Amino acid sequence: MTKELKLYNSLSAEKEVFKPIHSNYVGMYVCGPTVYSDVHLGNCRTFISFDMIYRYLIHLGYKVRYVRNITDAGHLVDDADEGEDKIVKKARLEQVEPMEIVQKYTVGFHDILRNFNAIPPNIEPTATGHIQEQINIIEKIISQGLAYEVNGSVYFNVDKYNETADYGILSKRKIEDLMSGTRELDGQSEKKSPLDFALWKKASPEHIMRWNSPWSDGFPGWHIECTAMSTKYLGESFDIHGGGMDLKFPHHECEIAQAQAFTGKPPVKYWLHANLLTLNGKKMSKSTGNTLLPDELFSGDTPLLEKGFDPMVVRFFMMQAHYRSVLDFSYDALLASEKGYHKLMTAYKDLDKLKVSEESSEEVSKHIAAYYSAMNDDFNTPILIANLFDTVSWINKVKVGQATISKADLIELKKELDAFITGVLGLTGGQAENNDGANKMDAVMEVIIELRKNARENKDWTSSDLIRDSLTAAGISIKDTKEGTSWSLN
């Protein structure tokens, strides 16, 4: 039934059959956010993509350890030589402690992802919590002769590494091409080659986020944290490493080089890269200001939108595109997704009210097999959704008596739709509310519908329309069907 999962490996640049290193166990590391400002919607797309991947792996029965880091130190704001830690800069601006900034944006990040119904990772390590591990790795790399110290800073020697390994293996770049692209804008660089990258940076006097090390009071380079945390929690070689497209080079390339220098073996079997979410056709980016914040999207409080959107609609919108394709954000596209989302969820919810027959007019197994074949082909959620809409059509036909479904098939279908809609796609909002407030609401609506029914039987259209219009204004829609009147929120 489930067949085999194929996924696109950036390392080989082709789709490969997924075979975890340790049969049923999967280790997955995803590069997390830098917590010095609010996460924007573009960041969210990557995390939602990997949330979907995580969910599907779990659905297939794998025992997954999902690690996603929080980068709370070490990113340089200017060039590599005269850099200032981003977190420090912001802290000074706002006159608060660096860790206060980190805390604030970490909490914000978690809130947003919860809104999007993303499952938290199993381990969410922080860079500042793993300074010692990073130092240990740097020491080992130096002892291998693949890094050198200059004035208290340590740099990775890319040329030396490239003698026995392949720097550029992931991004398919050649050292020569990279060199031709470097501008000699800094004559005073400490680095032997422009391609060398920092493993440890000596802190300038005003730099307040600093740690003691064998080389200087300083802070770790940008790439080393991921190697430290991934190897610590997932081992020297693990299955999946994910992140946004923009991290492929240099970040992931450097990670491979470091890790290989450290352990002597390739760290990752499958590299997965989620593509960017664009706004006005351009990449969302903190630095250029071309961003949209999730909160603005939910509330509609932005010139880009005429109204806000439910986080689940946004998630559905993202799932309608393949995770490796660029997706452009627009108000019109969101509106279309909102309708489609409701159509899907309404049918899903109506499953419980379906009348069953002796026989099914369609083969439930074909519908279900289609879900798996879509997802097994590199997590093709747009195809999955197209296939789900085929099922929606079937459900709707059963509703109006143009198709049938047997009891056994209905149970089977319900189980799989739960798994794919709620489980894999992570969409909520289709299940019947089952709390006290909702029960009372049901009771109230029953009364109102009964009153309106009486009015309609008396051909008192004024009253019946008044009820319907008032409810519509209150955000409750009324539908008169052959089976009676139903209502729904929104």
Place this chain on the structure above:
RNA sequence: GGUCCUGUGGCCGAGCGGCUAGGCAGUGGUCUGCAAAACCAUCUACAGCGGUUCGAAUCCGCUCGGGACCUCCA
């Protein structure tokens, strides 16, 4: 400048050598007191020019758009 990706109908977005993608919007119908929903039918495509092939959105070349990375960014 270097490396790479991409251009699909009104909009979004799959497909990547032959078979209706799907959603939204539009049009005509069924149903309905009206409306909504649903159902049925239906209309708009593969940037341009060449080439390969029995056959090309799909492969190759060129041209013209758009984008990413090469510097922090999911």
